[in-house]
Amino acid sequence: xxxxxxxxxxxxxxxxxxxxxxxxKIVKNSTDINKIKSGDIMVVRNSSPxxxxxxxxxxxxxxxxxxxLTHVCIVSMEMGIPCIADAERATKLLxxxxxxxxxxxxGIIYGSGDRKKGD
Amino acid sequence: MxxxxxIIEDFKNAVSETWARDGKNTxxxxxxxxxxxxxxxxxxxxxxxxxxxxxxxxxEMDISTMLKTPARIIRLIxxxxxxMKKLRMSREKQRxxxxxxxxxxxxxxxxxxCNRDGKNIILSPIKFRDAIDVSKMISTTKDNSMIxxxxxxxxxxxxxxxxxxxxxxxxxxxxPYRHPDYKEDFLIREFFCLNAVELWDECKSLKYGxxxxxxxxxxxxxxxxxxxxxxxxxxxxxxxSLRYFYIDGDGNPLSLDEVNSLCMALSEVITSxxxxxxxxxxxxxxxxYAEIFWFxxxxxxxxxxxxxxxxxxxxxxxxxxxxNTRLQNLSQKDLxxxxxxxx
Numbered sequence: 001x002x003x004x005x006x007x008x009x010x011x012x013x014x015x016x017x018x019x020x021x022x023x024x025k026i027v028k029n030s031t032d033i034n035k036i037k038s039g040d041i042m043v044v045r046n047s048s049p050x051x052x053x054x055x056x057x058x059x060x061x062x063x064x065x066x067x068x069l070t071h072v073c074i075v076s077m078e079m080g081i082p083c084i085a086d087a088e089r090a091t092k093l094l095x096x097x098x099x100x101x102x103x104x105x106x107g108i109i110y111g112s113g114d115r116k117k118g119d
Numbered sequence: 120m121x122x123x124x125x126i127i128e129d130f131k132n133a134v135s136e137t138w139a140r141d142g143k144n145t146x147x148x149x150x151x152x153x154x155x156x157x158x159x160x161x162x163x164x165x166x167x168x169x170x171x172x173x174x175x176x177x178x179e180m181d182i183s184t185m186l187k188t189p190a191r192i193i194r195l196i197x198x199x200x201x202x203m204k205k206l207r208m209s210r211e212k213q214r215x216x217x218x219x220x221x222x223x224x225x226x227x228x229x230x231x232x233c234n235r236d237g238k239n240i241i242l243s244p245i246k247f248r249d250a251i252d253v254s255k256m257i258s259t260t261k262d263n264s265m266i267x268x269x270x271x272x273x274x275x276x277x278x279x280x281x282x283x284x285x286x287x288x289x290x291x292x293x294x295p296y297r298h299p300d301y302k303e304d305f306l307i308r309e310f311f312c313l314n315a316v317e318l319w320d321e322c323k324s325l326k327y328g329x330x331x332x333x334x335x336x337x338x339x340x341x342x343x344x345x346x347x348x349x350x351x352x353x354x355x356x357x358x359x360s361l362r363y364f365y366i367d368g369d370g371n372p373l374s375l376d377e378v379n380s381l382c383m384a385l386s387e388v389i390t391s392x393x394x395x396x397x398x399x400x401x402x403x404x405x406x407x408y409a410e411i412f413w414f415x416x417x418x419x420x421x422x423x424x425x426x427x428x429x430x431x432x433x434x435x436x437x438x439x440x441x442x443n444t445r446l447q448n449l450s451q452k453d454l455x456x457x458x459x460x461x462x
Contacts, residue, residue: 017354030393048146050393052276053386056269069141069348071279077351078272080265080358105354 005101005110009094010087012062015073017105018082020060024098026091027054041102045091047072055081060102062109064090084109123218126232130221131458133233133345134197138454140348147396148404150198150284151446157409157433158202165199166216168419177422183226185418187311189241190347192224194287195415200462213462237342241293250307251333253300255365255372263375264361270378271332271357273385274310280392281315281322283408288312288415292347303335303362306349318407318414321388327368327381335363405437
Protein backbone atom coordinates (compact mmCIF):
# COMPACT_ATOMS: atom_id res chain seq x y z
CA UNK A 1 0.00 0.00 0.00
CA UNK A 2 1.46 3.38 -1.00
CA UNK A 3 1.84 5.76 1.91
CA UNK A 4 0.02 8.44 -0.12
CA UNK A 5 -3.09 6.27 -0.04
CA UNK A 6 -3.03 5.24 3.59
CA UNK A 7 -5.92 7.22 5.02
CA UNK A 8 -9.17 5.29 5.45
CA UNK A 9 -11.91 7.35 3.79
CA UNK A 10 -14.87 4.97 3.75
CA UNK A 11 -15.62 1.39 4.73
CA UNK A 12 -18.17 -0.96 3.25
CA UNK A 13 -18.82 -4.65 2.78
CA UNK A 14 -16.77 -6.75 0.41
CA UNK A 15 -18.77 -7.98 -2.60
CA UNK A 16 -16.11 -8.85 -5.16
CA UNK A 17 -12.51 -9.13 -3.93
CA UNK A 18 -9.46 -7.34 -5.33
CA UNK A 19 -7.13 -4.40 -4.83
CA UNK A 20 -7.06 -1.50 -7.27
CA UNK A 21 -5.88 2.12 -7.37
CA UNK A 22 -7.61 4.56 -9.68
CA UNK A 23 -9.43 7.79 -10.28
CA UNK A 24 -12.90 8.34 -8.80
CA LYS A 25 -15.78 8.82 -11.23
CA ILE A 26 -19.13 9.54 -9.63
CA VAL A 27 -21.97 8.19 -11.78
CA LYS A 28 -25.52 9.47 -11.26
CA ASN A 29 -27.25 8.54 -14.52
CA SER A 30 -26.76 6.69 -17.79
CA THR A 31 -25.12 9.71 -19.47
CA ASP A 32 -22.35 9.73 -16.84
CA ILE A 33 -21.33 6.25 -17.98
CA ASN A 34 -19.56 7.78 -20.98
CA LYS A 35 -16.89 9.30 -18.76
CA ILE A 36 -15.72 5.89 -17.43
CA LYS A 37 -12.34 4.78 -18.76
CA SER A 38 -10.21 1.76 -17.95
CA GLY A 39 -8.48 2.41 -14.61
CA ASP A 40 -11.34 4.47 -13.20
CA ILE A 41 -13.21 3.52 -10.04
CA MET A 42 -16.93 4.03 -10.43
CA VAL A 43 -18.89 5.37 -7.46
CA VAL A 44 -22.69 5.06 -7.48
CA ARG A 45 -25.36 5.93 -4.98
CA ASN A 46 -27.83 3.23 -6.00
CA SER A 47 -28.33 0.60 -8.65
CA SER A 48 -29.35 0.96 -12.27
CA PRO A 49 -28.70 -1.64 -14.98
CA UNK A 50 -27.27 1.16 -17.11
CA UNK A 51 -24.32 1.22 -14.72
CA UNK A 52 -23.38 -2.30 -15.85
CA UNK A 53 -21.97 -0.79 -19.04
CA UNK A 54 -19.75 1.45 -16.87
CA UNK A 55 -18.73 -1.48 -14.65
CA UNK A 56 -17.61 -3.34 -17.77
CA UNK A 57 -15.21 -0.50 -18.61
CA UNK A 58 -14.07 0.33 -15.06
CA UNK A 59 -11.48 -1.14 -12.70
CA UNK A 60 -13.55 -0.97 -9.53
CA UNK A 61 -16.99 -0.20 -8.14
CA UNK A 62 -18.15 1.45 -4.93
CA UNK A 63 -21.85 1.37 -4.14
CA UNK A 64 -23.03 3.77 -1.45
CA UNK A 65 -26.20 1.87 -0.59
CA UNK A 66 -27.38 -1.68 -0.88
CA UNK A 67 -25.84 -5.01 -0.02
CA UNK A 68 -24.43 -8.16 -1.57
CA LEU A 69 -27.45 -8.55 -3.83
CA THR A 70 -27.65 -4.99 -5.13
CA HIS A 71 -27.92 -5.57 -8.83
CA VAL A 72 -24.98 -3.48 -9.98
CA CYS A 73 -22.84 -5.31 -7.37
CA ILE A 74 -23.96 -8.68 -8.72
CA VAL A 75 -22.84 -7.54 -12.16
CA SER A 76 -19.41 -6.52 -10.83
CA MET A 77 -19.05 -9.87 -9.08
CA GLU A 78 -19.89 -11.69 -12.33
CA MET A 79 -17.29 -9.62 -14.20
CA GLY A 80 -14.64 -10.03 -11.49
CA ILE A 81 -14.44 -6.27 -10.92
CA PRO A 82 -13.44 -5.38 -7.32
CA CYS A 83 -16.52 -4.02 -5.56
CA ILE A 84 -17.77 -2.93 -2.17
CA ALA A 85 -21.34 -2.09 -1.15
CA ASP A 86 -22.93 -0.26 1.74
CA ALA A 87 -20.15 2.37 1.65
CA GLU A 88 -22.06 4.99 3.57
CA ARG A 89 -21.85 8.57 2.17
CA ALA A 90 -19.26 7.49 -0.44
CA THR A 91 -20.63 9.92 -3.04
CA LYS A 92 -20.15 12.76 -0.53
CA LEU A 93 -16.79 11.72 0.91
CA LEU A 94 -15.17 10.94 -2.43
CA UNK A 95 -14.55 13.66 -4.99
CA UNK A 96 -14.46 13.41 -8.76
CA UNK A 97 -10.96 12.49 -10.01
CA UNK A 98 -9.61 11.82 -6.52
CA UNK A 99 -7.01 9.02 -6.61
CA UNK A 100 -8.01 6.25 -4.23
CA UNK A 101 -7.10 2.68 -3.44
CA UNK A 102 -10.01 0.28 -3.22
CA UNK A 103 -9.28 -2.79 -1.12
CA UNK A 104 -12.43 -4.67 -2.01
CA UNK A 105 -11.27 -7.80 -0.19
CA UNK A 106 -11.34 -5.97 3.14
CA GLY A 107 -14.05 -3.47 2.16
CA ILE A 108 -11.89 -0.37 2.72
CA ILE A 109 -11.25 2.71 0.59
CA TYR A 110 -7.95 4.50 1.16
CA GLY A 111 -6.96 7.91 -0.15
CA SER A 112 -4.83 10.97 0.30
CA GLY A 113 -7.01 13.59 -1.36
CA ASP A 114 -4.67 13.90 -4.38
CA ARG A 115 -6.29 15.04 -7.62
CA LYS A 116 -5.38 13.59 -10.98
CA LYS A 117 -3.09 16.00 -12.91
CA GLY A 118 -4.75 17.74 -15.81
CA ASP A 119 -8.29 17.26 -14.52
CA MET B 120 -43.67 -35.97 2.50
CA UNK B 121 -43.74 -32.35 3.67
CA UNK B 122 -46.98 -30.91 4.95
CA UNK B 123 -48.37 -27.74 3.37
CA UNK B 124 -47.51 -25.87 6.56
CA UNK B 125 -43.88 -26.99 6.30
CA ILE B 126 -43.73 -26.01 2.63
CA ILE B 127 -45.04 -22.52 3.40
CA GLU B 128 -42.58 -22.11 6.29
CA ASP B 129 -39.72 -23.31 4.12
CA PHE B 130 -40.67 -20.85 1.40
CA LYS B 131 -40.98 -17.95 3.84
CA ASN B 132 -37.61 -18.78 5.43
CA ALA B 133 -35.95 -18.94 2.01
CA VAL B 134 -37.45 -15.55 1.03
CA SER B 135 -36.51 -14.05 4.38
CA GLU B 136 -32.86 -15.14 4.05
CA THR B 137 -32.60 -13.64 0.56
CA TRP B 138 -34.24 -10.36 1.59
CA ALA B 139 -31.82 -10.08 4.52
CA ARG B 140 -28.94 -9.92 2.02
CA ASP B 141 -30.78 -7.83 -0.57
CA GLY B 142 -29.96 -4.27 -1.47
CA LYS B 143 -32.60 -1.70 -2.19
CA ASN B 144 -33.25 -2.69 -5.79
CA THR B 145 -35.89 -0.09 -6.50
CA UNK B 146 -34.95 0.58 -10.10
CA UNK B 147 -36.81 1.90 -12.04
CA UNK B 148 -39.61 2.29 -9.50
CA UNK B 149 -40.20 0.60 -6.13
CA UNK B 150 -42.35 -2.41 -7.01
CA UNK B 151 -43.99 -2.45 -3.55
CA UNK B 152 -45.38 1.03 -4.14
CA UNK B 153 -47.29 0.14 -7.32
CA UNK B 154 -48.56 -3.44 -6.99
CA UNK B 155 -51.84 -2.23 -5.41
CA UNK B 156 -52.70 -0.71 -8.81
CA UNK B 157 -52.87 -3.96 -10.76
CA UNK B 158 -51.71 -7.15 -9.03
CA UNK B 159 -55.25 -8.07 -7.89
CA UNK B 160 -56.42 -7.92 -11.50
CA UNK B 161 -53.35 -9.84 -12.63
CA UNK B 162 -53.80 -12.59 -10.09
CA UNK B 163 -57.53 -13.04 -10.78
CA UNK B 164 -56.79 -13.30 -14.47
CA UNK B 165 -53.99 -15.82 -13.82
CA UNK B 166 -56.37 -18.04 -11.85
CA UNK B 167 -58.98 -17.73 -14.60
CA UNK B 168 -56.39 -18.66 -17.22
CA UNK B 169 -55.42 -21.75 -15.22
CA UNK B 170 -59.09 -22.75 -14.80
CA UNK B 171 -59.78 -22.33 -18.52
CA UNK B 172 -56.70 -24.36 -19.44
CA UNK B 173 -57.81 -27.12 -17.09
CA UNK B 174 -61.25 -27.04 -18.73
CA UNK B 175 -59.47 -27.55 -22.04
CA UNK B 176 -57.84 -30.69 -20.64
CA UNK B 177 -54.41 -29.41 -19.59
CA UNK B 178 -53.22 -30.58 -16.19
CA GLU B 179 -51.05 -28.70 -13.68
CA MET B 180 -47.85 -30.16 -15.12
CA ASP B 181 -48.79 -28.99 -18.65
CA ILE B 182 -49.52 -25.48 -17.35
CA SER B 183 -46.24 -25.36 -15.39
CA THR B 184 -44.36 -26.42 -18.51
CA MET B 185 -46.00 -23.59 -20.49
CA LEU B 186 -44.42 -21.14 -18.02
CA LYS B 187 -41.05 -22.78 -18.81
CA THR B 188 -38.84 -22.11 -15.75
CA PRO B 189 -39.12 -22.25 -11.94
CA ALA B 190 -37.58 -18.76 -11.59
CA ARG B 191 -40.42 -17.21 -13.56
CA ILE B 192 -43.09 -18.67 -11.26
CA ILE B 193 -41.13 -18.03 -8.04
CA ARG B 194 -40.81 -14.33 -8.94
CA LEU B 195 -44.59 -14.13 -9.38
CA ILE B 196 -45.44 -15.41 -5.90
CA UNK B 197 -44.80 -12.41 -3.64
CA UNK B 198 -46.43 -9.85 -5.99
CA UNK B 199 -49.36 -12.28 -6.33
CA UNK B 200 -49.72 -12.32 -2.53
CA UNK B 201 -50.06 -8.51 -2.70
CA UNK B 202 -52.84 -9.06 -5.25
CA MET B 203 -54.57 -11.61 -3.01
CA LYS B 204 -54.45 -9.17 -0.11
CA LYS B 205 -56.00 -6.46 -2.27
CA LEU B 206 -58.72 -8.98 -3.16
CA ARG B 207 -59.22 -9.47 0.60
CA MET B 208 -58.74 -13.21 0.33
CA SER B 209 -58.66 -15.11 3.60
CA ARG B 210 -55.29 -16.29 4.90
CA GLU B 211 -56.29 -19.88 4.14
CA LYS B 212 -57.07 -18.99 0.54
CA GLN B 213 -53.79 -17.10 0.17
CA ARG B 214 -51.89 -20.13 1.47
CA UNK B 215 -53.82 -22.40 -0.88
CA UNK B 216 -52.79 -20.33 -3.90
CA UNK B 217 -49.18 -19.98 -2.75
CA UNK B 218 -49.11 -23.78 -2.47
CA UNK B 219 -50.55 -24.02 -6.00
CA UNK B 220 -47.79 -21.79 -7.39
CA UNK B 221 -45.11 -23.64 -5.42
CA UNK B 222 -46.48 -26.91 -6.71
CA UNK B 223 -46.09 -25.56 -10.25
CA UNK B 224 -42.48 -24.68 -9.41
CA UNK B 225 -41.93 -28.18 -8.05
CA UNK B 226 -43.20 -29.66 -11.33
CA UNK B 227 -40.26 -28.01 -13.08
CA UNK B 228 -37.55 -29.02 -10.62
CA UNK B 229 -35.65 -32.16 -9.72
CA UNK B 230 -33.99 -30.84 -6.55
CA UNK B 231 -35.20 -29.07 -3.43
CA UNK B 232 -38.17 -26.78 -4.06
CA CYS B 233 -36.77 -23.76 -2.19
CA ASN B 234 -33.04 -24.45 -2.75
CA ARG B 235 -32.60 -25.11 0.97
CA ASP B 236 -29.47 -27.11 0.13
CA GLY B 237 -27.99 -24.11 -1.71
CA LYS B 238 -28.60 -25.78 -5.06
CA ASN B 239 -31.06 -25.05 -7.84
CA ILE B 240 -31.31 -28.46 -9.44
CA ILE B 241 -33.74 -28.49 -12.34
CA LEU B 242 -32.34 -31.44 -14.26
CA SER B 243 -32.03 -35.03 -13.09
CA PRO B 244 -28.52 -36.51 -13.47
CA ILE B 245 -29.57 -38.16 -16.75
CA LYS B 246 -31.24 -35.03 -18.15
CA PHE B 247 -28.20 -32.95 -17.13
CA ARG B 248 -25.88 -35.22 -19.12
CA ASP B 249 -28.24 -34.91 -22.10
CA ALA B 250 -28.49 -31.13 -21.72
CA ILE B 251 -24.79 -30.39 -21.96
CA ASP B 252 -22.50 -31.15 -24.84
CA VAL B 253 -19.05 -31.89 -23.42
CA SER B 254 -17.57 -31.97 -26.93
CA LYS B 255 -18.10 -28.18 -27.03
CA MET B 256 -16.22 -27.55 -23.76
CA ILE B 257 -13.31 -25.08 -24.06
CA SER B 258 -10.41 -25.02 -21.59
CA THR B 259 -10.12 -21.71 -19.83
CA THR B 260 -7.45 -19.03 -19.97
CA LYS B 261 -7.59 -15.84 -17.91
CA ASP B 262 -8.46 -13.85 -21.05
CA ASN B 263 -11.33 -16.02 -22.25
CA SER B 264 -12.67 -16.35 -18.70
CA MET B 265 -12.89 -12.56 -18.54
CA ILE B 266 -14.85 -12.47 -21.80
CA UNK B 267 -17.24 -15.21 -20.61
CA UNK B 268 -17.94 -13.37 -17.36
CA UNK B 269 -18.25 -10.01 -19.06
CA UNK B 270 -21.10 -11.60 -21.00
CA UNK B 271 -22.61 -13.07 -17.80
CA UNK B 272 -22.60 -9.65 -16.13
CA UNK B 273 -23.96 -7.72 -19.09
CA UNK B 274 -26.70 -10.31 -19.69
CA UNK B 275 -27.69 -10.01 -16.02
CA UNK B 276 -28.13 -6.26 -16.44
CA UNK B 277 -29.93 -6.76 -19.74
CA UNK B 278 -32.47 -9.12 -18.17
CA UNK B 279 -33.22 -6.45 -15.56
CA UNK B 280 -33.58 -3.73 -18.19
CA UNK B 281 -36.05 -5.79 -20.18
CA UNK B 282 -38.08 -7.28 -17.32
CA UNK B 283 -37.34 -5.05 -14.30
CA UNK B 284 -37.64 -7.05 -11.06
CA UNK B 285 -39.66 -9.74 -12.83
CA UNK B 286 -36.40 -10.87 -14.44
CA UNK B 287 -37.09 -14.47 -13.46
CA UNK B 288 -38.97 -14.32 -16.75
CA UNK B 289 -35.75 -13.90 -18.69
CA UNK B 290 -33.17 -15.98 -16.86
CA UNK B 291 -32.62 -19.18 -14.93
CA UNK B 292 -29.35 -20.17 -13.24
CA UNK B 293 -29.19 -23.79 -12.26
CA UNK B 294 -26.73 -26.14 -10.64
CA PRO B 295 -24.26 -26.89 -9.28
CA TYR B 296 -24.35 -30.22 -11.10
CA ARG B 297 -21.74 -32.98 -11.07
CA HIS B 298 -20.66 -34.81 -14.21
CA PRO B 299 -19.03 -38.27 -13.91
CA ASP B 300 -16.13 -37.26 -16.19
CA TYR B 301 -15.31 -33.96 -14.44
CA LYS B 302 -14.19 -32.95 -10.94
CA GLU B 303 -15.64 -29.45 -11.29
CA ASP B 304 -19.08 -28.09 -10.42
CA PHE B 305 -21.24 -27.24 -13.41
CA LEU B 306 -23.39 -24.12 -13.49
CA ILE B 307 -25.80 -23.39 -16.35
CA ARG B 308 -26.84 -19.78 -16.90
CA GLU B 309 -29.75 -19.55 -19.32
CA PHE B 310 -31.17 -16.29 -20.66
CA PHE B 311 -34.45 -16.08 -22.55
CA CYS B 312 -36.69 -13.47 -24.21
CA LEU B 313 -33.62 -11.49 -25.26
CA ASN B 314 -35.50 -10.21 -28.28
CA ALA B 315 -38.73 -9.42 -26.42
CA VAL B 316 -39.92 -6.89 -28.99
CA GLU B 317 -43.39 -7.13 -27.43
CA LEU B 318 -41.92 -5.13 -24.51
CA TRP B 319 -39.18 -3.03 -26.12
CA ASP B 320 -38.64 -2.17 -29.80
CA GLU B 321 -34.94 -1.79 -29.02
CA CYS B 322 -34.61 -5.58 -28.52
CA LYS B 323 -35.06 -6.23 -32.23
CA SER B 324 -31.42 -5.36 -32.89
CA LEU B 325 -30.27 -8.48 -31.03
CA LYS B 326 -29.37 -11.52 -33.11
CA TYR B 327 -30.27 -14.11 -30.48
CA GLY B 328 -33.41 -14.94 -28.54
CA UNK B 329 -31.68 -17.17 -26.01
CA UNK B 330 -28.18 -17.65 -24.65
CA UNK B 331 -26.96 -20.65 -22.68
CA UNK B 332 -23.66 -20.40 -20.81
CA UNK B 333 -22.33 -23.71 -19.51
CA UNK B 334 -19.48 -23.33 -17.03
CA UNK B 335 -17.44 -25.72 -14.89
CA UNK B 336 -15.80 -24.19 -11.78
CA UNK B 337 -13.24 -25.55 -9.36
CA UNK B 338 -13.49 -24.74 -5.62
CA UNK B 339 -15.88 -21.85 -6.02
CA UNK B 340 -18.20 -22.82 -3.15
CA UNK B 341 -21.20 -21.88 -5.29
CA UNK B 342 -24.72 -21.65 -3.86
CA UNK B 343 -27.99 -20.44 -5.42
CA UNK B 344 -30.85 -18.98 -3.39
CA UNK B 345 -34.57 -19.19 -4.08
CA UNK B 346 -34.51 -16.06 -6.29
CA UNK B 347 -31.63 -17.35 -8.42
CA UNK B 348 -28.93 -15.22 -6.78
CA UNK B 349 -25.49 -16.79 -6.92
CA UNK B 350 -23.14 -16.70 -3.96
CA UNK B 351 -19.56 -17.86 -3.78
CA UNK B 352 -17.04 -18.45 -1.00
CA UNK B 353 -15.49 -15.32 0.51
CA UNK B 354 -12.37 -14.28 -1.40
CA UNK B 355 -13.12 -16.44 -4.48
CA UNK B 356 -14.03 -15.14 -7.90
CA UNK B 357 -15.62 -16.63 -10.99
CA UNK B 358 -12.82 -15.67 -13.36
CA UNK B 359 -10.02 -17.55 -11.58
CA SER B 360 -12.19 -20.55 -10.74
CA LEU B 361 -13.47 -21.26 -14.23
CA ARG B 362 -11.95 -24.36 -15.84
CA TYR B 363 -14.20 -25.13 -18.85
CA PHE B 364 -17.05 -23.44 -20.65
CA TYR B 365 -19.10 -23.10 -23.79
CA ILE B 366 -21.70 -20.61 -24.91
CA ASP B 367 -24.67 -21.25 -27.21
CA GLY B 368 -26.75 -18.61 -28.96
CA ASP B 369 -30.11 -20.05 -30.03
CA GLY B 370 -28.57 -23.51 -29.72
CA ASN B 371 -25.44 -22.85 -31.78
CA PRO B 372 -21.95 -22.42 -30.31
CA LEU B 373 -20.63 -18.84 -30.21
CA SER B 374 -16.99 -17.92 -30.80
CA LEU B 375 -15.30 -15.43 -28.45
CA ASP B 376 -15.42 -12.80 -31.22
CA GLU B 377 -19.17 -13.32 -31.44
CA VAL B 378 -19.40 -13.06 -27.65
CA ASN B 379 -17.52 -9.76 -27.70
CA SER B 380 -19.84 -8.42 -30.42
CA LEU B 381 -22.84 -9.59 -28.43
CA CYS B 382 -21.58 -7.74 -25.34
CA MET B 383 -21.36 -4.55 -27.39
CA ALA B 384 -24.85 -5.05 -28.83
CA LEU B 385 -26.31 -5.73 -25.37
CA SER B 386 -24.59 -2.62 -23.96
CA GLU B 387 -26.10 -0.48 -26.70
CA VAL B 388 -29.62 -1.78 -26.03
CA ILE B 389 -29.18 -1.35 -22.27
CA THR B 390 -28.10 2.25 -22.76
CA SER B 391 -30.91 3.09 -25.16
CA UNK B 392 -33.66 1.51 -23.00
CA UNK B 393 -32.38 3.02 -19.73
CA UNK B 394 -32.10 6.45 -21.35
CA UNK B 395 -35.73 6.11 -22.41
CA UNK B 396 -36.74 4.90 -18.92
CA UNK B 397 -35.04 7.82 -17.18
CA UNK B 398 -37.46 10.13 -19.00
CA UNK B 399 -40.62 8.27 -17.90
CA UNK B 400 -42.72 9.31 -14.91
CA UNK B 401 -43.80 6.73 -12.31
CA UNK B 402 -47.19 6.17 -14.00
CA UNK B 403 -45.58 5.19 -17.28
CA UNK B 404 -43.16 2.96 -15.37
CA UNK B 405 -46.03 1.32 -13.49
CA UNK B 406 -47.75 0.68 -16.83
CA UNK B 407 -44.57 -0.93 -18.16
CA TYR B 408 -44.29 -3.04 -15.00
CA ALA B 409 -47.89 -4.21 -15.50
CA GLU B 410 -47.11 -5.01 -19.13
CA ILE B 411 -44.12 -7.12 -18.03
CA PHE B 412 -46.26 -9.07 -15.54
CA TRP B 413 -48.89 -9.79 -18.19
CA PHE B 414 -46.13 -10.74 -20.63
CA UNK B 415 -44.88 -13.29 -18.08
CA UNK B 416 -48.03 -15.37 -18.62
CA UNK B 417 -48.30 -14.74 -22.37
CA UNK B 418 -47.86 -18.45 -23.15
CA UNK B 419 -51.03 -19.28 -21.19
CA UNK B 420 -53.01 -16.64 -23.10
CA UNK B 421 -51.54 -17.81 -26.41
CA UNK B 422 -52.73 -21.35 -25.65
CA UNK B 423 -56.21 -19.96 -24.90
CA UNK B 424 -56.04 -17.80 -28.05
CA UNK B 425 -56.63 -14.67 -25.97
CA UNK B 426 -54.92 -11.27 -26.05
CA UNK B 427 -52.01 -11.29 -23.55
CA UNK B 428 -52.01 -7.52 -22.84
CA UNK B 429 -53.40 -6.08 -19.62
CA UNK B 430 -57.04 -4.90 -19.69
CA UNK B 431 -58.00 -1.24 -20.06
CA UNK B 432 -58.94 -0.98 -16.39
CA UNK B 433 -55.28 -1.33 -15.42
CA UNK B 434 -54.41 1.75 -17.45
CA UNK B 435 -57.29 3.68 -15.87
CA UNK B 436 -56.29 2.60 -12.36
CA UNK B 437 -52.70 3.70 -12.92
CA UNK B 438 -53.78 7.04 -14.42
CA UNK B 439 -56.05 7.87 -11.50
CA UNK B 440 -54.08 6.12 -8.75
CA UNK B 441 -51.26 7.15 -6.47
CA UNK B 442 -48.07 5.53 -5.27
CA ASN B 443 -48.44 3.55 -2.09
CA THR B 444 -45.95 5.54 -0.03
CA ARG B 445 -46.59 3.32 3.01
CA LEU B 446 -44.87 0.46 1.20
CA GLN B 447 -42.14 2.57 -0.41
CA ASN B 448 -38.51 2.22 0.70
CA LEU B 449 -39.28 -0.39 3.33
CA SER B 450 -36.42 -1.22 5.69
CA GLN B 451 -35.16 -4.79 6.08
CA LYS B 452 -36.91 -4.90 9.45
CA ASP B 453 -40.26 -3.83 7.91
CA LEU B 454 -39.95 -6.37 5.10
CA UNK B 455 -39.17 -9.21 7.49
CA UNK B 456 -42.11 -8.23 9.72
CA UNK B 457 -44.49 -8.11 6.74
CA UNK B 458 -43.28 -11.49 5.51
CA UNK B 459 -43.85 -13.04 8.93
CA UNK B 460 -47.49 -11.96 9.04
CA UNK B 461 -48.16 -12.51 5.31
CA UNK B 462 -50.28 -15.51 4.31
